[in-house]
Structure formats: C-alpha cells, structure tokens
Amino acid sequence: MSLLTTLARLEAVRSGRAEPLATVRHRHLSDRPMVVVPLTAAGEAGAPLAVMLGTDRDAPRLHLVPQPLNRTLRFDFLAELAADLLPYLESFAEDVEQIEGSEKDPETGEKTQVFRELCADAPQLIVPNGAGVRHLALLGRSTRFRRTVEDDEPGPYPAPVRVPLLGRWLTHLTDRAQVPGTSLLLSMTGLLARHWATGQSHLEDQHLAARLAWHAPPRGLTGAEAAERAESARDDRGQLLHPPAGPATDPRFDEFVLAPAIARYDAATAALQHGVEQRDEAAAERARAAVRTAVEELREVLTAVLLPTWRDVWHGLDLLRTLPPAGHLAERWTGDRWSYTGHRDRLAAGEPPQPRQDDAVTAARKLAQREREQARLDVQEALDDPLAMAGHRLAGEAFSGVVTEVVPDYDTTGRSPKPRPLVTLRTADRPHADLGREAHRVRSEAEGGPAAQKAEIAAVDPAGGTITLRMLSGMGRKKEPEPGSLPEPGDLVTFTLFELTVRQSAPLPEPDDTPWTHGGPPGAAPVPAPSVSEEWE
Amino acid sequence: MNVSTNVPSSGHAEPLAQRLAELRGPAPQRSLNARSLAALAANPGCHRRAVLDAAGVDKSALAARLGRPAPFGQSPFAIARGVIFESRLKADDYAALLEPLRAHLGVPADGGAPVQVPDLLHRSGPAVRADRTVEALARAAADPDAWTLLDHPMLRLDVAGGTAYLEPDAVVVHGGRCTVVEIKSFPVLDGGADPAKVGAAARQAAVYVLALQQAAAALAGRPLATDPYTEQRLPGSPRSSVLLVCPKDFGNRPTAVAVDVRRELATTRRQLGQMTGIGRLLAELPAGADFDLAADEDGVPTRSAEELAASVEAVPAAYGPDCLSTCELGFHCRARARCGDRVEQLGRGVRGELGSIRTVTQALAAAATEAVTAEATTDAETGPDEAAERLAYAAALRAEALGRIPVAGRA
Amino acid sequence: MAEMSTEQAPGAAADAAVARILAATVHPPAGAPRGVVVDSPPGAGKSTLVVRAARELVGAGERLMIVAQTNGQVDDLVGRLAEKAPELTIGRLHAADSRPGPEVLKHANVTLSDKVADLVEHDVVVSTSAKWQWVRAEAPWRHAIVDEAYQMRSDALLAVARLFERALFVGDPGQLDPFTVVGTEQWAGLSYDPSSSAVVTMLAHNPQIEPHRLPVSWRLPASAAPLISRAFYPYTPFRSGTGPDDRRLTAAVRPDGSALDAAIDRAAEHGWALLELPARHTVRTDPQAVAAVAATVRRLLERGLTARSEQGEAPLTADRIAVGTAHRDQAAAVRAALLTAGVPVDQAAGPAVTVDTANRLQGREYDVTVVLHPLSGRPDATAFHLETGRLCVLASRHRHACIVVARAGIGELLDEHPSTEPVQLGVPVTFPDGWEANHQVLDHLTEHRIRLR
Numbered sequence A: 001m002s003l004l005t006t007l008a009r010l011e012a013v014r015s016g017r018a019e020p021l022a023t024v025r026h027r028h029l030s031d032r033p034m035v036v037v038p039l040t041a042a043g044e045a046g047a048p049l050a051v052m053l054g055t056d057r058d059a060p061r062l063h064l065v066p067q068p069l070n071r072t073l074r075f076d077f078l079a080e081l082a083a084d085l086l087p088y089l090e091s092f093a094e095d096v097e098q099i100e101g102s103e104k105d106p107e108t109g110e111k112t113q114v115f116r117e118l119c120a121d122a123p124q125l126i127v128p129n130g131a132g133v134r135h136l137a138l139l140g141r142s143t144r145f146r147r148t149v150e151d152d153e154p155g156p157y158p159a160p161v162r163v164p165l166l167g168r169w170l171t172h173l174t175d176r177a178q179v180p181g182t183s184l185l186l187s188m189t190g191l192l193a194r195h196w197a198t199g200q201s202h203l204e205d206q207h208l209a210a211r212l213a214w215h216a217p218p219r220g221l222t223g224a225e226a227a228e229r230a231e232s233a234r235d236d237r238g239q240l241l242h243p244p245a246g247p248a249t250d251p252r253f254d255e256f257v258l259a260p261a262i263a264r265y266d267a268a269t270a271a272l273q274h275g276v277e278q279r280d281e282a283a284a285e286r287a288r289a290a291v292r293t294a295v296e297e298l299r300e301v302l303t304a305v306l307l308p309t310w311r312d313v314w315h316g317l318d319l320l321r322t323l324p325p326a327g328h329l330a331e332r333w334t335g336d337r338w339s340y341t342g343h344r345d346r347l348a349a350g351e352p353p354q355p356r357q358d359d360a361v362t363a364a365r366k367l368a369q370r371e372r373e374q375a376r377l378d379v380q381e382a383l384d385d386p387l388a389m390a391g392h393r394l395a396g397e398a399f400s401g402v403v404t405e406v407v408p409d410y411d412t413t414g415r416s417p418k419p420r421p422l423v424t425l426r427t428a429d430r431p432h433a434d435l436g437r438e439a440h441r442v443r444s445e446a447e448g449g450p451a452a453q454k455a456e457i458a459a460v461d462p463a464g465g466t467i468t469l470r471m472l473s474g475m476g477r478k479k480e481p482e483p484g485s486l487p488e489p490g491d492l493v494t495f496t497l498f499e500l501t502v503r504q505s506a507p508l509p510e511p512d513d514t515p516w517t518h519g520g521p522p523g524a525a526p527v528p529a530p531s532v533s534e535e536w537e
Numbered sequence B: 001m002n003v004s005t006n007v008p009s010s011g012h013a014e015p016l017a018q019r020l021a022e023l024r025g026p027a028p029q030r031s032l033n034a035r036s037l038a039a040l041a042a043n044p045g046c047h048r049r050a051v052l053d054a055a056g057v058d059k060s061a062l063a064a065r066l067g068r069p070a071p072f073g074q075s076p077f078a079i080a081r082g083v084i085f086e087s088r089l090k091a092d093d094y095a096a097l098l099e100p101l102r103a104h105l106g107v108p109a110d111g112g113a114p115v116q117v118p119d120l121l122h123r124s125g126p127a128v129r130a131d132r133t134v135e136a137l138a139r140a141a142a143d144p145d146a147w148t149l150l151d152h153p154m155l156r157l158d159v160a161g162g163t164a165y166l167e168p169d170a171v172v173v174h175g176g177r178c179t180v181v182e183i184k185s186f187p188v189l190d191g192g193a194d195p196a197k198v199g200a201a202a203r204q205a206a207v208y209v210l211a212l213q214q215a216a217a218a219l220a221g222r223p224l225a226t227d228p229y230t231e232q233r234l235p236g237s238p239r240s241s242v243l244l245v246c247p248k249d250f251g252n253r254p255t256a257v258a259v260d261v262r263r264e265l266a267t268t269r270r271q272l273g274q275m276t277g278i279g280r281l282l283a284e285l286p287a288g289a290d291f292d293l294a295a296d297e298d299g300v301p302t303r304s305a306e307e308l309a310a311s312v313e314a315v316p317a318a319y320g321p322d323c324l325s326t327c328e329l330g331f332h333c334r335a336r337a338r339c340g341d342r343v344e345q346l347g348r349g350v351r352g353e354l355g356s357i358r359t360v361t362q363a364l365a366a367a368a369t370e371a372v373t374a375e376a377t378t379d380a381e382t383g384p385d386e387a388a389e390r391l392a393y394a395a396a397l398r399a400e401a402l403g404r405i406p407v408a409g410r411a
Numbered sequence C: 001m002a003e004m005s006t007e008q009a010p011g012a013a014a015d016a017a018v019a020r021i022l023a024a025t026v027h028p029p030a031g032a033p034r035g036v037v038v039d040s041p042p043g044a045g046k047s048t049l050v051v052r053a054a055r056e057l058v059g060a061g062e063r064l065m066i067v068a069q070t071n072g073q074v075d076d077l078v079g080r081l082a083e084k085a086p087e088l089t090i091g092r093l094h095a096a097d098s099r100p101g102p103e104v105l106k107h108a109n110v111t112l113s114d115k116v117a118d119l120v121e122h123d124v125v126v127s128t129s130a131k132w133q134w135v136r137a138e139a140p141w142r143h144a145i146v147d148e149a150y151q152m153r154s155d156a157l158l159a160v161a162r163l164f165e166r167a168l169f170v171g172d173p174g175q176l177d178p179f180t181v182v183g184t185e186q187w188a189g190l191s192y193d194p195s196s197s198a199v200v201t202m203l204a205h206n207p208q209i210e211p212h213r214l215p216v217s218w219r220l221p222a223s224a225a226p227l228i229s230r231a232f233y234p235y236t237p238f239r240s241g242t243g244p245d246d247r248r249l250t251a252a253v254r255p256d257g258s259a260l261d262a263a264i265d266r267a268a269e270h271g272w273a274l275l276e277l278p279a280r281h282t283v284r285t286d287p288q289a290v291a292a293v294a295a296t297v298r299r300l301l302e303r304g305l306t307a308r309s310e311q312g313e314a315p316l317t318a319d320r321i322a323v324g325t326a327h328r329d330q331a332a333a334v335r336a337a338l339l340t341a342g343v344p345v346d347q348a349a350g351p352a353v354t355v356d357t358a359n360r361l362q363g364r365e366y367d368v369t370v371v372l373h374p375l376s377g378r379p380d381a382t383a384f385h386l387e388t389g390r391l392c393v394l395a396s397r398h399r400h401a402c403i404v405v406a407r408a409g410i411g412e413l414l415d416e417h418p419s420t421e422p423v424q425l426g427v428p429v430t431f432p433d434g435w436e437a438n439h440q441v442l443d444h445l446t447e448h449r450i451r452l453r
Ligand code: SF4
Pocket: B039, B043, B046, B047, B048, B049, B317, B318, B319, B320, B323, B324, B327, B328, B329, B330, B331, B333
C-alpha cells in the first residue's frame, strides 16, 4: 500500500466515511451491465446453490438448485442460467464495425489490406466480490468439458445443450478478468477499492456491505460502527441482518434456515415419488403441491439473503457513476471488445473448449500480456488522474513544477545542429533524478497529444528546489524547436522517469515449436474426456 | 485435531502449570488445536493470545462473554460432506488411502502384506492413548515390510513446560518410518488447491511431525537434531513430507498429495520454543487478573464481563486485521485497537511507512503540518521524524490532486 | 546433507569439478542430455568457468552465443572475455536504444552492433536475454552459455531456446528469484510456470540432468563461507578456498575509541561486525542508520586499510567498498549522505564507492561491504524483506569483511512475524526459508555486535 493510500485511509478513520482515491473513474462501466450474485453450496467445490442476476435493478431474476446434491437439479439450474445469461452475452455479437488493418503474407512478405470485424460493444458482468469471480471460474471449469446429447458419445450424464457453451464463456470472462485494467468481468469490491479508501483494512474491505457502510453510514454512526453492524449484527433468530455477499453463505443460515427448507423439499419429493410409485394420484397431487410450496419457500429464503447484496452492487454502480470517466477508458474498452470478438470468432470456428491448463507457450503469452497491460494501466491511470500521478511523484518517479527558464541550446555533433534546449523548473518534488536519467514530459492532448517528448536530467539543485532538463525530442526537424513544442516560463509541467509508452513483448514460438527446455510441443492429446470424478456427487 | 486435556508435566514446570490453571479457573482446559495453532502462526507476537492459549482458556466462550463472539462456524452441509469423505477413505481396508501412499513411497501397488490397524484404545484417556500409540508405533516400525495404519493416534508434545496431546487423522508406518496423513475436505482441482488452506494444513501437520520426531528421539535415547532441516532417520521417526488427502476435482474421490513440511517444521519449532517464555508474560499480569469463565450453581458467572475485559486488557495484544479470521478474540481486539486509535487497525503493512507513529491522530497531525520543502531539515540527527515529513509531503500532494489547495511549486 | 570431501584441498576439489563440467559441455557423450547445469555459490569462479568454457567450445570449432540477464552483466562478461581470451572474436549485440559504454569498445576483438547479422561470423556473440528474444536467426547456434541462469525467467528461456541446440546454464541458486508484478497463481505447480526460474523449468523437463556444483568460494573468506553455506545453501554446502590466515585487513590509523572504529576493527579481525543502533521503528530511509552507514564508509577510507590476500596486498580504496541496501530510496539516501561526507560515489568520475540495492549487486565482488540490514527499524517484516536471496546477496559480496548496520529488535521482529505462507501444491519447496536464514545470520552477527549510542 502506498503512503498516499494509507493517508486516505487515515482520513477515512477520522471522518468516519470513505475518502476518494481517484478523481476519475478508471474502469469502463457498461450502460447495460449484467449484475450476477452467485451463491454456492457449502462443502462442495464450486457447487451452485443459487444466483440472482439481471440488467434491471428492479427486476432481478433468481435461479436456484433446491437440492444441491442432486445432479439433475443442478443441470436444470445450469440450463436455466445458460438460457438467461447466454442471450445477454451473445447480444453483442451482431453489431460490428470493420477495422482496417494490414496483414503480411508470410511467403512473400507483401502487405495486404484486410478488414477485421470488431464488435461495437461487449458484455459486462459485475459480481459482488473477488470470490464471486473465482466461483464463476469454477463454474466455467466444471461445465465447459461437459458432454451433451448432441455429442457423438454423450456419456451417462449428458448435460443440457447450452451448458458447455456457458462454461466456455465464463472461462473466457474469468480469464480476461486476470488481465489488469480490463472490464468484461469486474467485482464490486475491487471497483470500490480502486476509487475509495475506507478506514478499515483491505481484508475487511472484502465484505461488500461493510465496505459500503463507509460510503453511507446510517445517521449517528461512523463508518466503522456501520461496518461492524453489517458484519455481525443478528436478529433474534440468530440470522445476520445483512447476509454476506457470497458466494459462501453464513453457516448459521445454512443450519437454521436453509437446511430445514431443503429437508422439507426432500420430504416433499420423497412423498411425491412414493405417491407415484404407489399410483396414489391424490397423494401425488398433494405431494406435488408440497414440492411447489417447498421450492417457493426456498425461493423466498434465498431471495431474502440475496436481495441485500443485489441492492449493494447497484448502489456501488451508482457511486461509481458519480465519477467522470478517465481519458483512456475507451482505449482499454476497445481491448475488451477485441477480446470479446475473438472469443465469439473462436466459438464460431468450432474450436474446442479452453484446455484445463495452458501449455507453456500460452502461459508465457498470457503472462506477457498481463505484464504489458499492467504497465499500460499504470501509465494511463497516471496520465488520467492527478491523484495517481501524485503516487508516482511521492515515489520519486515523477515530478511537477513551474517552468522558470528555457535556455536554447544545440547539439552540433551531427551534420546539422539539432535543438537541445534546457528547461528549468521549480518543484517541491524530490524525484530519483540522477544526472543523465531519461525523463518524459507529460503533454495533454492540446500540447501535442500523447506523443512522447523525451528529455534527460541535466542538473538538480535540491537546495534551490529546481531541476533542469535537456529536451531531446518532440521539437520538429528544424534547427529551432517548433512553436508550441516547448513549455514556457510560468507553465506547469510534469515529467515522469518512466516511459509513457508500453514496450511490445518479445515474440514467442508457436506452441508446436515449444523447445526442449519446456518439454517440447504439447502432445496432440485430445481434450480429456470427463471422468466420473468430474461429477459433483 | 480434537480438543483434549492438557496434563502438566512434572518437575520444574509445576509452579507455572499451577499459575496457568489458576488463570483458567475450574473450566476444562483447551489444548492446542488447529485454530490455536493457526492463531499462533498468524500472530506469534501476541502476548494476549499466548497467555490465553497456554492457560487453555476457551477463547470462543471468552469472546462471547466480552460481547463480541467469534464469527467462526461450520455449515452442517460441510460437516456432512466431511463425514462422508472420511468414511469413503476407510472403505475397503483403507484402500483409497494406501494406494496413493504406496505410490508416494515408491512401493509396488500390490505391496504384499495387508494393512494392520491396531486398536488405539480410543475410549481411554489421552495419556493411556498416547502410551498405546507409542507402543503401536514401535511395534509397527520394527517390521519394515508391514503396513500399519494408526487411525487417530494420540501424540504427546512438550509445549511451554506442559504436555499437549495431539490427534492427527492418521499415521501410516512402513519401512520402519512413519508418514503423517492429513485429511482435508477442500478439493484438489487439476492438481492445485487453495494455497492458504494447503499452507494451514502443512503447518498443522508439521506439529504432528514434530511430536513424532520428539517421540522417536526419546525412544532412541537421542536428543532432537538441532538443525531444523535435518531429517533424523531413527526407527519410527516421521518423514518430513506428509500426505494430504483431499477430494479430487469436483467429486468425492480421494486424491493424495505429498507436501514437504520441512519449512513449516522449522518455523513451528521456533514458535513453540518461544512459548516457554510464557512465565515472563505471566509475571507482568496484575494480581487478581484471571480468565475464569465458570459460573456458580445458579449460573451466575464468577467474573463479570467487565472483570474479564480488564484481565484481557492487562495482557498486551498485537492486533492486526488477520486476527479476524484466525483468532476468536478478533472482533474484541479490533474494537480495542480502534478505541486505542492504533494504526494497526488498517493493516500491519501500514506501519512500515509510518515509522514510530503509532496512532491515527499522530499520523494525521503529522500530515497536517506545513509541507516541508526539499531544503528543510537535512540534519539527520535532529530533524523531525522522516515519516512525519513524508506524510506531510503526501498530504500536500493529495490535497493538490484533489484540488483542495493551490498547486505546489506555483508560489 | 550431501557429503563433502574435506580431505581434498579446495583447489583440487574445484579443479576436479570444473574439469567434469568442461568435459560434459565440450565433449558430451553420445545420448547426453542437451543441457549442463552448474550451481555456483557466491564467488565460486562462475565467471572464470564461463570464460574457460567459451574458449574450449570455440577451440573445438563451435560458434557460441552467450545469454546474460542485464546489460551490466553482458558488459562485464564481454570485458572479461576480451581480456582473458584475446584470440576470440566477440560480437556484442545490443538494443538499438542502449549502446554499451566506451569501456567495451576499448577491446580490439569486440564488435558492437544492434543487428545480429553483423555478428554471426564472430566466435562468440553476447547479449542480454531480452535482446536475444528478438533475434530472428536462420541458422541457430549449436552452443549457448546462459549466465546468471537462475535470474532468468522461464518465459525468457522459452523465447530464446530456439536459437541453440545445447546449453550450459550457470548461476547461483541462492540469489534473488525472478519476479513479476501480475498474478500468476494459475500456473503455480506447472513445470513450465512462465514466472519461475529458467533453470527450474528446464530441469523439470529434463530430469536426467544432474546439476554440477562448484564446491569452493574463492571470494568469501573463511570467516564467511561456513555461515553463508549453512544459512543459504543448507543442502548444497560449499567452503572457502582460503584459510583463516589468508585474508587480512589492517588499519594504518589507530581506532579513535568510537563504536564505528570498534566495528571496523571487529570486522577486520572476524570478518563480520554488527553495528547496532538503538531499537526504534523508522521509515525505510532511517536518517540515523543512513548516517551510520555513511560514517562507517568514511572511517573505512580515513583509516587507511590494507587488504592482504592470496592475490597480494592492496590499499582499501573507495572502489573496493560497496554499500548494499534493500530499497532504491535507501541507496539514494546513502549516496547523498556519502556525498555530504566527501566520499566519492560517482563511478564515472574515478574510483568511487558502489551504493546499490541487492538486485543490482548480484554477481559483484568487493573487499569490504557495508550493509543496511533489510529489516532494520521495520515495524513489520514482509515477504520482500525476508526474501532469502536478498540477504544472501548482501551478505556474500565481500572478500574480507562485511559490516551490517541495523537497529536493535530484528530478532523480536522475526519472532513476531506471522508465518502464514501459502503453499502451492506441486511447487518444490525452496530452501532455506527466508525467516530461518535471517535468524541464522542474525545469531551469528550478534556475536560481533557493537552498540552505537
Ligand atoms: S485477536 Fe487479539 S488475542 Fe487474538 S491474536 Fe489478535 S490481538 Fe492477539
């Protein structure tokens, strides 16, 4: 945690309310996000219990598994979820724009103009917390290899047709969520943590309701008091007033509310089966009604524990929308759109589901991508948000100040002299500005845009609080700098000691060319057939 | 691991044990269990926890009495599943357990001799069970070809001048050496598992390995090796890799993974060794302070909540937010830390940047002072605290970025 | 613990190891694995080995590529090769935007270029792994030497391995591991985890390779090798190539009775000194600790020390002294304090004290080092500060003596440190644990403690 963040937290302790950590919104928010609040059944790895989802805050939809140990019911749930979520995910696939690019012919090396489709928008899923993201990843992992009746060998327990497709989408979204700065799948706790500091620790901030308590504590309460109430206040039956945001449920809810409701459901289905076996229509009819009642009851209790979190997520979205969008959001969202389009295309091309484990080359590519995107995110956030830049200034990696002097100078070693003016600024910042170190001038769109302007540290006078830089580029090709390419005395300027453009990653071999150091090419092994142990039991 | 009774060992430790028993009052003693070990690992520097654990105080009950009960609980679904899983392991003469174990030890699958499961007198008291375990272990180790499974054996461990009894899930003996088996209900998915949970399991298993090492050394009449990484290959001594048995993928089938616990073993040895310093901590307790949770016949508690709170307060704590998930007193200590305005309430990490500043008020006061410019305070000996200076600088930058004051440097 | 032949003289043991390595590298028997791995503890003659292997490979008619990890390492290596093997033609491949300094150019047998095509005909081409990753070569080299291979990340090796058929990997497993700032949990436990060390990956895929070991440290004095070996290489011990009397530090100026001088004399006599400041929680750039470091360095220079060793006798000049820190801002603070004290720190302007972080001191060697203990004054220890490699690097750069500056209280800090490290299934445990190693070093240093009030 940087000292700036700590300071914001300290302020929040004193004010009893969340304090800003950003002046702009650093993540894209869709106009039509899909909020997904999942719950899992305790004791089973990633076994779903229920999910509340929707794009309309006033119309959440609930899907549930009345008996989480029952495979058929779980498949029914997944089919329902697929039927609900896939249309949303697929609704962005049609509207495309054509992006012009060029492709190099590998044989001739000739460049030809090509057009590629890019979806005009992309879906966005918002879950309450990081554990929600991990739950979706588990769901994706457990469903994407499922066989369905449409497979050649459906196996003993074919899943409903669209379930594996849902698994592949969830896998794609959760994988993408690992890439820094992306917005296809976001957790609300993560979003809030980026933009506001509370007066509690990161660990406590994982609790969505406790975290939100700092944003709007009830009258007369501090954020800390409101948060503690959200964490631990219980009613006279021992149930939490504010259920946790999942996916795990409160053990006492399981014990005193959920387990009895499931038991009633089990009893009703047993009675139904008995009635059917005994051909006792009247009893069966009664039992059917009892099953319906039991499901209805489960619906009620699950709705009751999900709704508070559902509202919390939307409340979080409201808070985030109060911040103006950061300048580079559109650029990063375009990356998300490419990611979405790419997955759409892979599905259309009939490619197999994502493997359980990446091969060596894919893993290295993903790591390179994440590192590149992390670097890009750091730079873009710094450029978009003075508070982010302040973090770099505090760390000695950037400095801002007012220009006091600009002295023309020239590099005359070449055939024609080049401008190498000296710019001196007064600053209270104390950067790690070793002599000769490269620095980069931050220029707004109006000042020549993002094109880098390089300089090097020419003199540092800590006592006088001045730094002199020799400008090295971005001044045109003539002997004298282009008008407007240099700051003038009185101008406020910012330089960074880190590059403002992100370096490309080095090329990696194709998976089929994996070298001996990394085990050679991955065997052309087919997707492993799901074994029996794949099943939840 | 189960809760069992601590029996003070004889000799010099007597007064200490006596004092600890007084602190606890007549309530039954809680032995080291998985959670107290987790709390020890998570916060070895906390004197409060150390004293309460050494005295065997029921921290859950104490937390409830203090008005902020521990939030820990287990869902009946999870318990049920754990029971089913363990029963599966025992089916078919422990086949599910032995198969991966043989593979791990590099013994052919049709390992010959059938597995022996000696009766470890589970109904008896801990001391009897522990003696029985020692015997069974010695006998099993004597025959290198035999396969012996000690189902829930009872191990002794000397801690802080007393004897703690520990009950691992299972210990398998073969080839004259034994292997600790730890059964957990979190899944191993595609060969990986939740690293935090594996870490906790490894630390827990390391305690068993340590107890078995002590036992083997005692049996051989040799001291325990001083180098924590050395594996003493004594008869019946434990291997330093334990076997973690978990459900595989999304199913309920067991899979076993070897986990090297040498590192955890070294850490545990040092931490348990420190618990012997408990006498020093007790000496600082004011007279009359105790943690008696008992009640008289009418159900009237011996100590009021205020008295208990005062006793707890008398032992210094080292609160950090991870206490919330590792120690029963987490919510209580957090409330105290907040009352005390401690910066630790924000996380242990924040202290790293705040130097000797310990309270929120101090920190904010430092931040509020006039931002110090570069030329000021270069005298290292007398200059104001660097942390304060940096806070002031950070506050100036923050204010500038949030548009709260005029831009720095413009003046 | 592995056996170590103590009867054999260090020189003979080291020669035998080197001979085995060279044989395996230059004349691999038929069917031998494609890689040779050499684990080299600090100062065990890794660079000498690389030069010898290069000469012998070229002598056997091979062209050779060498991969190092940083530009500094490449320049060092090129300089050494050019000097020790004047018969070789050496190509120094560099990135377009980072031309090496003038020292490299002073050798007649070195050619610089940013295009590999200009250099392929040279006996040896040296570059960083980052640059090699971009090389598109038609005809790969048959042989490569990968230097500081434990610092190289697995994904970097994946990108360059196509360039060679066989390789000699040389490195120090005890130094700092490669790292990344993004999440990599999903690959933990995979043999080819892209964020792990290149050697670890390569060995996992080529289990028939038995790493060789250089058994003798020529850098570390007899006072340091046993501690460093025990604390950081518990399963692969090594020893010092010199005896207790082979290295001597003597001061021309008598001690002035100060703690600083006491620490210097202690270090001169025992190889170690712990200059301990009163316990206090501080920020990283603890002004008093920084001042103590700077004052120690100044006294070292003022007292006119002479370093006598098997290589002869030389005055302890500024360029033979290094200051090691954990963080960049600490290094910057020490540099500033030294400048104020009139001690040269700018290498470009003549002999100067090196002040750098552990990361940058890897692979370097000095007569005396002054180390600001990574845990000094910290209210909490973090994984970063406990990282084994960091302390190992800092405590193993010296030929004569190491003076550690720290605030009291590190022992308590270590004892209070939560030990809740996560454990990844399938990831081999690396030894030692940073916490344990820190304790061992601290225990030893405590015997040589001088209190500064
Ligand atoms: S909760 Fe309190 S008693 Fe428990 S470890 Fe934390 S500070 Fe110590």
